[in-house]
Amino acid sequence: MVNASERIRWYPGFREIALLCLVILYAPLIIVMIYSFNDSPSITVWKGFSFVWYEEVFTGPEAERFKQATVNSLLIAVCAAITSTAIATASALAMIRGRRFRGQAITFGLINLPLMVPEIVTAVATLIFFASIGFDRGILSILLAHIVFCIPFAYLPIAARLQGIANVYEQVARDLYATPGQTFRLILFPMMLPGILSGFLLAFIISLDDFIITNFVKGAGVETLPTAIFGAVKQGIKPNIMAISTLMLVASFLLVTVAYFISRMGDQSK
Amino acid sequence: MRKFATLMGAAAMTMSFAQAASAEKLTIYHWFEYIPQELLNEFTAETGIEVVMDTYDSNEALLANLKATGMGSYDIAFPSDYMINIMRDEGMLDTFKSSELNNFDNIQEQWLNVSFDMGRQSSVPYQWGSTSFMVDREAYSGDIRTSDIIFNPPEELKGKINVLDTAGETLAFASLYMGIPQCSNDRSQLKKLSAMLEGAKENWASFNSDGAKDVLASGDVAAGMIWNGFGAKARAERASLEYSYPKEGYLVWADSAVLLKDAPNRDAALKFMDFLLEPEVAAAITNYARYTAGVKGVEEFLDKELVTSPENNPPADAPAGTFVEVCAPETQALYDAIWTQLKK
Amino acid sequence: MAGIIKKTGDSAKSADGTQTSIVDGRQHLLLLPAWLIIGVLLVIPVLLMLTYSFLVQDFRGGVIWEFSLEAYDQFFFDRGLFGDEPPSIEWTYIGIFWRSFVQALFAMIFCFLIGFPTAYFIATRPQKSRAFWLFLVTIPYWVNLLIRTVSMKFLIRDNGPINTWLLSGGIIDEPIGMINTSFAIQLGLFYSYLPFMVLPIYASIERYNFALSEAAADLYSSRWMTLFKIVIPSVRPGIIAGCILVFIPSLGAFLAPDLLGGAKNFMIGSLVEEQFKGQAGDWPFGAAVSMILLSIIMVILLFYARAQIRQNDGGH
Numbered sequence: 001m002v003n004a005s006e007r008i009r010w011y012p013g014f015r016e017i018a019l020l021c022l023v024i025l026y027a028p029l030i031i032v033m034i035y036s037f038n039d040s041p042s043i044t045v046w047k048g049f050s051f052v053w054y055e056e057v058f059t060g061p062e063a064e065r066f067k068q069a070t071v072n073s074l075l076i077a078v079c080a081a082i083t084s085t086a087i088a089t090a091s092a093l094a095m096i097r098g099r100r101f102r103g104q105a106i107t108f109g110l111i112n113l114p115l116m117v118p119e120i121v122t123a124v125a126t127l128i129f130f131a132s133i134g135f136d137r138g139i140l141s142i143l144l145a146h147i148v149f150c151i152p153f154a155y156l157p158i159a160a161r162l163q164g165i166a167n168v169y170e171q172v173a174r175d176l177y178a179t180p181g182q183t184f185r186l187i188l189f190p191m192m193l194p195g196i197l198s199g200f201l202l203a204f205i206i207s208l209d210d211f212i213i214t215n216f217v218k219g220a221g222v223e224t225l226p227t228a229i230f231g232a233v234k235q236g237i238k239p240n241i242m243a244i245s246t247l248m249l250v251a252s253f254l255l256v257t258v259a260y261f262i263s264r265m266g267d268q269s270k
Numbered sequence: 271m272r273k274f275a276t277l278m279g280a281a282a283m284t285m286s287f288a289q290a291a292s293a294e295k296l297t298i299y300h301w302f303e304y305i306p307q308e309l310l311n312e313f314t315a316e317t318g319i320e321v322v323m324d325t326y327d328s329n330e331a332l333l334a335n336l337k338a339t340g341m342g343s344y345d346i347a348f349p350s351d352y353m354i355n356i357m358r359d360e361g362m363l364d365t366f367k368s369s370e371l372n373n374f375d376n377i378q379e380q381w382l383n384v385s386f387d388m389g390r391q392s393s394v395p396y397q398w399g400s401t402s403f404m405v406d407r408e409a410y411s412g413d414i415r416t417s418d419i420i421f422n423p424p425e426e427l428k429g430k431i432n433v434l435d436t437a438g439e440t441l442a443f444a445s446l447y448m449g450i451p452q453c454s455n456d457r458s459q460l461k462k463l464s465a466m467l468e469g470a471k472e473n474w475a476s477f478n479s480d481g482a483k484d485v486l487a488s489g490d491v492a493a494g495m496i497w498n499g500f501g502a503k504a505r506a507e508r509a510s511l512e513y514s515y516p517k518e519g520y521l522v523w524a525d526s527a528v529l530l531k532d533a534p535n536r537d538a539a540l541k542f543m544d545f546l547l548e549p550e551v552a553a554a555i556t557n558y559a560r561y562t563a564g565v566k567g568v569e570e571f572l573d574k575e576l577v578t579s580p581e582n583n584p585p586a587d588a589p590a591g592t593f594v595e596v597c598a599p600e601t602q603a604l605y606d607a608i609w610t611q612l613k614k
Numbered sequence: 615m616a617g618i619i620k621k622t623g624d625s626a627k628s629a630d631g632t633q634t635s636i637v638d639g640r641q642h643l644l645l646l647p648a649w650l651i652i653g654v655l656l657v658i659p660v661l662l663m664l665t666y667s668f669l670v671q672d673f674r675g676g677v678i679w680e681f682s683l684e685a686y687d688q689f690f691f692d693r694g695l696f697g698d699e700p701p702s703i704e705w706t707y708i709g710i711f712w713r714s715f716v717q718a719l720f721a722m723i724f725c726f727l728i729g730f731p732t733a734y735f736i737a738t739r740p741q742k743s744r745a746f747w748l749f750l751v752t753i754p755y756w757v758n759l760l761i762r763t764v765s766m767k768f769l770i771r772d773n774g775p776i777n778t779w780l781l782s783g784g785i786i787d788e789p790i791g792m793i794n795t796s797f798a799i800q801l802g803l804f805y806s807y808l809p810f811m812v813l814p815i816y817a818s819i820e821r822y823n824f825a826l827s828e829a830a831a832d833l834y835s836s837r838w839m840t841l842f843k844i845v846i847p848s849v850r851p852g853i854i855a856g857c858i859l860v861f862i863p864s865l866g867a868f869l870a871p872d873l874l875g876g877a878k879n880f881m882i883g884s885l886v887e888e889q890f891k892g893q894a895g896d897w898p899f900g901a902a903v904s905m906i907l908l909s910i911i912m913v914i915l916l917f918y919a920r921a922q923i924r925q926n927d928g929g930h
């Protein structure tokens with residue numbers, strides 16, 4: 001019986017296509033990783049294994065620039081992720097635990113609006129907005145723009161998590177005379193935590209990833225890691241860029257792994 | 271929630287603190303790959319002023335970005351001759367008195383009373399050079415002293431040509447090739463120019479300014495428009511590249527450091543200009559960027575091979591270089607339209 | 615602020631009594647930050663952009679506050695280089711939109727052709743290896759898009775690893791010219807957004823009841839007939855979601871045409887970028903192009919939403 005249903009589910013070639021898909025997704029990344037260890041200033045000729053370009057990243061003439069860009073990127077990503085997660089948590093509570101209200105559909109659309117508007121359009125609109133009100137472009141302008149598009153990314157996992165939690169827990173707590181604040185802090189929040197954490201991580205990565213919007217709203221002398229890398233790449237792909245890319249790859253990999261285990265933890269505790 | 275508010279408050283403070291961390295900061299807007307980072311560090315070590323640098327890849331992008339970011343964010347920029355005129359007309363330049371600069375007398379005579387800044391009231395000379403193209407002699411061994419290489423290329427070079435992504439220079443260079451004025455209002459001339467470029471584009475691989483050196487040095491293209499100093503750097507990476515001074519004419523330019531209006535730190539900007547006028551500093555920039563300095567007394571600090579480099583020494587029979595001209599706004603709009611049409 | 619507090623107070627009074635929720639009376643207060651942030655930093659800016667698209671261009675950046683249809687006129691009508699010829703349809707920008715549209719469409723199709731079998735394959739794995747497969751497909755999605763595009767550029771350039779290997783293997787004599795072509799842009803779009811296709815389709819297939827396939831097989835439906843008549847229609851919402859997630863960002867892409875296409879041919883994203891960060895400096899025109907792009911996408915999403923509503927109604 002199992003065999004029969006297995007056979008019905010099976011399609012010839014699907015396994016091969018899936019493997020091909022992985023190859024397509026990983027080949028460029030792995031090749032860049034390999035070449036980042038190339039002991040040669042020419043990026044295409046292999047001359048042996050070395051860490052020389054990693055050294056260059058940390059000690060070379062551009063090290064200070066990339067260090068500052070990394071600090072900016074992390075600072076913006078942490079602040080944008082914290083803020084958007086808090087906003088998304090509040091919104092998810094109101095949308096899912098609240099009663100139906102007029103404009104609920106519109107509110108839902110509004111929260112997801114940053115996902116629907118193409119990045120380049122958001123970038124233009126934000127630039128025009130900041131320029132017309134004379135807002136000083138700098139780290140703060142980047143942060144504000146990032147908070148906006150991080151909200152839906154934080155909202156989705158939090159809302160999904162909250163939907164999976166039956167509201168009897170709160171009912172019981174309220175019946176036992178817990179204040180709404182206590183109920184949230186002691187009952188609901190711990191249960192929502194896996195969703196909130198993965199929302200935070202999503203927002204964090206999305207903020208770190210952004211190039212187009214940041215490029216439009218950044219001010220004089222302020223770079224994030226993607227804009228700094230873009231500036232460097234425009235002049236040609238140099239091995240130190242590959243080293244930076246590899247470091248970022250490893251960082252993303254670690255983050256996703258953490259997010260993955262957090263969500264697993266959440267599933268098991270359900 | 272209160273905890274969160276405290277946290278955000280702390281974050282906001284960190285951020286404003288990070289922005290105001292160093293008391294003295296100079297923000298410059300510079301061409302890419304034009305000044306060694308070591309010199310900026312040296313300036314910081316000498317004066318305690320931190321230098322933050324953003325880069326651009328064409329005079330037009332400089333203007334557009336200054337308008338987008340607004341005045342009062344950068345102290346110094348490095349436009350070429352014609353762009354200085356445009357920026358002055360736009361009210362983007364501040365002026366200074368020659369007495370405000372200790373090294374004002376270091377400006378070379380020929381760059382003191384220039385049409386784009388008589389008596390140097392807003393700018394100090396930086397580097398000057400030419401715009402033409404390079405050919406990989408391994409790919410093509412025929413005559414390269416003609417702009418046909420770019421606009422009507424031989425079979426070997428078709429599809430292997432990079433063009434500078436700079437409206438002003440590329441259109442002026444094409445006008446020289448066709449022997450028409452740079453600011454023409456003549457209907458048939460402009461249509462011919464547009465048609466010529468459209469046809470030539472079929473043979474081009476890319477529009478790239480920041481990558482102009484890399485595409486040539488890596489062999490991605492076999493011919494490409496380039497600035498002479500940038501070309502010298504390309505030749506250092508690939509010896510078979512040769513810079514051409516075409517018979518139809520080529521462009522020359524003189525970049526200057528200009529003091530921007532509403533500069534956030536005018537004093538630091540003037541100090542930096544003084545720094546740039548020191549012969550040793552100007553020579554260090556020349557040695558790095560491979561152009562020619564507009565400052566007196568640089569000779570003793572220059573790399574020896576620069577004196578004889580083919581990029582910096584036009585052959586005796588080469589025509590004189592031409593500066594990019596500033597067109598009237600209505601005329602400029604026509605050239606902008608040609609450029610957009612070309613890049614569609 | 616006072617208004618909101620009063621309003622929430624009212625709604626608490628009108629509680630129906632059947633169930634109390636911890637957010638009762640605070641609902642609007644909780645939504646306020648989201649409304650404010652997205653309203654002020656996205657809705658108002660988009661409206662402002664709409665306004666800018668009807669203003670007069672200032673020379674190389676900025677606007678003059680005068681009403682004008684110039685930007686839209688420039689987009690749709692060709693009046694010759696000198697602006698005095700009788701207007702005819704301007705195909706330049708429509709062509710750019712068309713090209714972007716076609717490339718986004720092909721990116722979507724290729725993503726589907728690779729993405730659907732992949733998603734199906736993953737969804738039919740045993741529980742344990744399924745999670746691992748999913749993990750593998752997700753990781754590239756989280757790697758910086760810029761870095762992925764740069765990696766692709768490195769891989770396919772004339773002196774890049776692919777050409778070097780093929781040359782040294784004696785398979786080709788001349789490097790294959792892949793970089794700076796529309797093929798490269800196409801490849802870049804496909805590569806950038808492939809994970810967007812796999813994930814939603816996977817989510818749909820995972821919920822698909824395979825008993826349906828078995829029933830079809832019992833009724834002598836062939837394997838492929840089952841796929842096209844039963845499986846694909848059942849997981850259609852996931853497929854549509856995947857297609858939209860690939861199509862929309864592809865339409866406005868900037869990095870792929872700029873880095874892989876040699877900036878030679880404008881796509882919508884680079885055309886807009888050129889107006890603000892590049893050399894053209896025509897803000898009203900850039901705003902108009904953005905508005906047109908946004909309108910097209912809103913129409914597509916509207917159709918999507920209507921189709922979904924209809925499907926939900928039909929399902930009951």
